[in-house]
Amino acid sequence: MTSSHSPKFSATSERISNLGDSREHDRDTAEFDESLRQSVQKISIGLYDFLASTRRLGERPNARMDISQSEMEVLHFISTHPGCGVSDIARLRFLRPSNVSATVRRLLDNGLIKRENNAKDRRAQNLYVSEDGQEMLGQLIDHWGDMVYQIVRTMSSKDIRSLIKALPSLLKLAEHSESFVEEHQRRQEPF
Incomplete structure (x- = not known):
């Protein structure tokens, strides 16, 4: 049993x-x-x-350096996304396409970016940073780096080492943020 x-x-x-x-x-x-x-x-x-x-x-x-914040943001975006278009910038930066178009026009007029016809879509154009744009970006990044360096120098060595260790994670956070935005934009979902 x-x-x-x-x-x-x-x-x-x-x-x-x-x-x-x-x-x-x-x-x-x-x-x-x-x-x-x-x-x-x-x-x-x-x-x-x-x-x-x-x-x-x-x-x-x-x-x-005679560049607006919005021009700088678009210039930097194009440098990290070569071959992007106006709609890509607008979608991933939550900007109106008309505002991005105006900013892109100013950057083109100032010789900071160049455009090429898209091989797959004749109506679309791919955007790239020009040599002058690369030089401008380099100057801005150097100046920004100098300012952040002055700020970081006021911190403790331990905090500075923690920031350095956190950098890969911060870069991953930026990458995942962009993917998150793109996915929500694609689905047309509110945040």
């Missing part, structure tokens, strides 16, 4: 044990998710504060 009930009891006992493990796993997962959410909240506040405090600093060299 015990032999016929023993396997059932054993199987049931194992299921109950696994159920307990499953609940514990779910609780651990929920705690991890909440902890991650709180950490990401802190990261997002830190990134926002950093961007807000440094955005105006970034505009200063632009004004000195």
Whole structure:
């Protein structure tokens, strides 16, 4: 009699044990998710504060070099996405195509970018940074780097090492952000 009930009891006992493990796993997962959410909240506040405090600093060299912030943003985007078009810039930067077109026209007029016909679509044009644009970008990046260097010099060695270690993750965050935006734009979903 015990032999016929023993396997059932054993199987049931194992299921109950696994159920307990499953609940514990779910609780651990929920705690991890909440902890991650709180950490990401802190990261997002830190990134926002950093961007807000440094955005105006970034505009200063632009004004000195006679390029607007929007022109700089589009120029930089084209440098990191060679062959892109106006619609790509507008979509991935949440800008109106008409505003991007106007900015692209100014960059073309100033010789900072060049355009080539798209081989697959005669109506489309691919945008590239010109030699003058590369020189302008280099000057702006050097100046921006000098400003950030002055800021970083006020930090502790430990914090500086932490920033250096975080750089690959920050670059990945930028890459994933762009993919996230592109996917939402493609689906036409609100954030």
